[in-house]
Each structure stands twice: as structure tokens, then as C-alpha cells.
Amino acid sequence: MTSLPAPDPEQALARYEAALPSKDLEIIEPLIDADACFVFSEGTCFDREAIKGAMQRTFATIEEDIFQMNDIRWIHRSTKTALCTFMFTWSSKSGGLSFSGKGRGL
Template identity: 40%
Template sequence: MHATPQQALAAYEKALASYDWEQIAPLIHPDACFLFSTGSHHGKEAIGVAMRSVFSLISDERYRISALHWGHIGADIACASYRFDWQGVIDGELASGAGRGSCTLLRDEVHGWRLLSEHLGPLPE
């Protein structure tokens, strides 16, 4: 359980680097909605399927969040925007990309802060 949204988002970034859904899942709210280039994924189970699919395509991935801006941090809800960068190997070739993201985190007394939504998209032209 994370005491602050900043701790939860840092834990999420670290868990993504593990490529282990079991480390990521506790940081995701059951009713979460994630919007990726692959589509919209509603609910923790659907998000897990989408993430495991990406994990099977990209090996040795490094994912990093930067330029983090907290738009709001309240007692039970927080939202942030950021840049993300990734690098990995796809079909034996080095690949990389970048974009911008936003997320909403929700806090409850039992689980602490968890991601309720994430939206990843391209950088502006």
C-alpha cells in the first residue's frame, strides 16, 4: 500500500520494468480504464491481457517516465501528465519510442493509491 500518489506512480514505473503482471496488478484499480495505441482496455483483467501481449512482443524493454506534472493531488484522487520513453528489442531489432501520458490515481483505505486510468499517446508534431 502506497501512502502517496507519487509513491504509487513510482512503484508502477518500477513494476512495469519487471515485466511481471503479478507486480503490476496490485497497483491497478479493478475498474481501471487504460487507453493505449492498441485500443481501450476496461477493467484490470483486460489491462493485464493487453500488457502481457506487449510483454510478449518486446524484450529487454526499458520504460521511463519524465517531465512529470501533477495537475491535482487531493485526499483521495490525483492526476498527472508525463512524457514516456521506451526502448527494447522487437523481432531481434532495437526499437524505441516516446509519447505522452496521463493518469488518474484513486486512494482507498484498504489498498492505498492505485491507477484508475492511464492514457498513452504520441508526442505532438
């Protein structure tokens, strides 16, 4: 799959955040660049396939999840790359138990 072009990084990030609740990797995967780097609790993934695998494992274990990003600050923007930091909150259920947390993303 190829990444869908977005007019600017803000719109690309908004599309990604809006797609996450679907847990549908057919929708989410095209929004992730082939050379993306994602940091998860269990480690860092350096390409789309590794990111997809981490998401599949996460989506298989959580229910009724909510993930929200806020305080987004853009560090770098160019025609080919963009980098931001953000705060996030999450809540979900797994095995009938409720969990929640917060953190910072890059």
C-alpha cells in the same frame, strides 16, 4: 487481487514504474486500481483485467525493453483519485530488431 495502499500518488506511481521492468504481472497487477484507465497504442482499457490483457500481449512480443517516465505533472489529487500527465520514452527489441519511441501519457 487488491491494490496496495500508497501514502501518496507520487509513491504509487513510482512503485508502478519500478515494477514494470519485471514484466511480472503478479507484481504489477496489485499496483493497478480496479477502475483504472490506461491508454495503449491499440486502444484504451477501462479496468484492471483489460489492462492486464494488454500488458500480457505487449510483454509477450518485446525483449530488453526500457520504459522511462519524466516531466510528471499532477493535475488532480485527492484521498481517492489522482491524475497526472507525463512524457515517456521507450526502447525494446522484437524479432531481433530494435525499436524506440516517445510519447505522452495521462
